[in-house]
Amino acid sequence: MMPAxxxxxxxxxxxxxxxxxxxxxxxxxxxxxxFILDLAEEYEEMNEPLLKGRILANLFFExxxxxxxxxxxxxxxxxxxxxxxxxxxxxxxSKGESLADTIRVVENYCDIIVIRHKFEGAAxxxxxxxxxxxxxxxxxxxxxxxxxxxxxxxxxxxxGRIDDLRVAFLGDLRYGRTxxxxxxxxxRFECQFVLVSPPQLRxxxxxxxxxxxxxxxxxxxxxxxxxxxxxxxxxxxxxxxxRFPDPIDYERVKNAFKLDREALSIYDKTVTVMHPLPRxxxxxxxxxxxEGAAYFKQAKNGITVRKTLLSILLGAAQ
Numbered sequence: 174m175m176p177a178x179x180x181x182x183x184x185x186x187x188x189x190x191x192x193x194x195x196x197x198x199x200x201x202x203x204x205x206x207x208f209i210l211d212l213a214e215e216y217e218e219m220n221e222p223l224l225k226g227r228i229l230a231n232l233f234f235e236x237x238x239x240x241x242x243x244x245x246x247x248x249x250x251x252x253x254x255x256x257x258x259x260x261x262x263x264x265x266x267s268k269g270e271s272l273a274d275t276i277r278v279v280e281n282y283c284d285i286i287v288i289r290h291k292f293e294g295a296a297x298x299x300x301x302x303x304x305x306x307x308x309x310x311x312x313x314x315x316x317x318x319x320x321x322x323x324x325x326x327x328x329x330x331x332x333g334r335i336d337d338l339r340v341a342f343l344g345d346l347r348y349g350r351t352x353x354x355x356x357x358x359x360x361r362f363e364c365q366f367v368l369v370s371p372p373q374l375r376x377x378x379x380x381x382x383x384x385x386x387x388x389x390x391x392x393x394x395x396x397x398x399x400x401x402x403x404x405x406x407x408x409x410x411x412x413x414x415x416r417f418p419d420p421i422d423y424e425r426v427k428n429a430f431k432l433d434r435e436a437l438s439i440y441d442k443t444v445t446v447m448h449p450l451p452r453x454x455x456x457x458x459x460x461x462x463x464e465g466a467a468y469f470k471q472a473k474n475g476i477t478v479r480k481t482l483l484s485i486l487l488g489a490a491q
Contacts, residue, residue: 183208190485194300194307197316198358206325206358210335212490213326213481222252223489230283231257232275232299233310234266234290239450240310240319243475244287244483251480251489256282276302285487288312306486314348320449321354323478324408327471331445332405336362341401343369343430344410344455346376351449352410353380365390367401371429374412397430400437406445407432411453433457437465447471 186208195201201209229248233241237259245255257279258264266275272290276299279286288299289310296309296316311317329335340359342352346368356366357380366384368376372395375381384391394401409432431454437444448456448468460466484490 187212187485187490188488190490191488192306193486194303194309195318195482195486196296196300196307196309196312198318198321198354200318203361206322206361209322209478209481209485210326210329212485213322213478216481216484217477219480220250223484224248224251224253224487227253227285227487227489228283229253229255229257229483230279230286231255231259232279232286232288233257233259234261234288234295235311237289237310239472239475240289241287243472244308244310244479247476247479247483250476251484253483257287272298273302280305285483308482308486311350314350314353316354317350317449318354319475319479319482320351321358322482323471323475324351324355324447324449325358326478327447327467327474328406328445330470330474331467335359336364338362338364338406339367339404340364340406340408341367341369341404342376342408342410343397343400343432345374345412346370346410347374349410352376352408355408356380357383360384360387360389366392367404368393369395369397369399369401369430371395371397374429400432400439402439404444406447408447409452409455410449411451411455431455431457432460434459434463437463 186205229244231241231244241259248255272295280303283305285306286303287308287310288296290296290312293313293315296307296312300307309316309318325335332338342356346352368391375393412429432446443465445465445467446460446463450468450472
């Protein structure tokens with residue numbers, strides 16, 4: 174039986190989530206992050222109808238496979254149902270309806286809203302207009318908090334911890350919202366970072382400044398063909414063609430690096446290889462059966478973490 178003090182603490186943490194929005198990882202305290210990860214371990218095999226009769230609205234103004242379908246699957250596994258759209262051109266947005274009006278209409282049909290949008294700040298605006306909880310499923314190049322939480326969950330399952338790890342981020346660090354969310358969160362846990370990217374895709378200066386202010390150990394490398402040896406995790410990202418204002422700039426860097434068996438032969442231990450997916454050509458399929466390949470585990474863990482989030486935000490956590 175759980176000690177009374179611990180049970181009260183857990184109850185208080187669960188109650189702190191009811192009805193709230195999660196737009197950025199900055200919305201969560203470190204204690205809340207750890208609570209989500211702990212609870213997610215219990216939800217891994219949880220398929221009880223905790224959310225029976227509840228409705229999730231999936232509003233995807235940008236393409237998505239894993240995030241949209243895993244939210245839908247998570248809601249279904251817990252007995253709830255989903256409405257929404259996967260293509261904004263099939264909604265009233267195509268007629269000129271504002272995001273604010275879309276949110277004010279949709280909140281009448283659901284209990285919780287998940288939104289992905291191409292513009293930075295769109296999820297925050299949706300949260301401001303909605304009386305329902307709003308979960309940010311990615312807003313432009315800004316944040317992707319539920320991806321960060323499933324990444325943390327995956328890391329802890331593999332390494333047994335999320336603190337004091339050496340993590341290399343490779344690829345599109347400028348536009349990669351998954352990187353922005355994750356690196357800011359791992360910085361709370363005394364992790365060390367190596368940032369590997371072409372110079373034009375380096376991590377935004379404001380995030381670098383924040384890391385420096387926190388005293389985080391971080392070094393930059395601008396030759397993507399040279400992998401850092403002293404790391405536990407290689408977190409790889411796709412060069413995001415859709416984010417480039419100039420197609421010529423994309424062409425210059427689209428094949429900047431590729432991870433394959435030969436590239437990883439420099440390591441004398443198994444390195445965890447992560448990727449938020451989809452991949453294009455930055456990870457060879459010959460790594461799919463590599464012991465440290467974690468990218469499909471990440472996709473699977475997305476259901477577990479999103480089941481957890483939906484439950485706590487709707488006050489159904491057990």
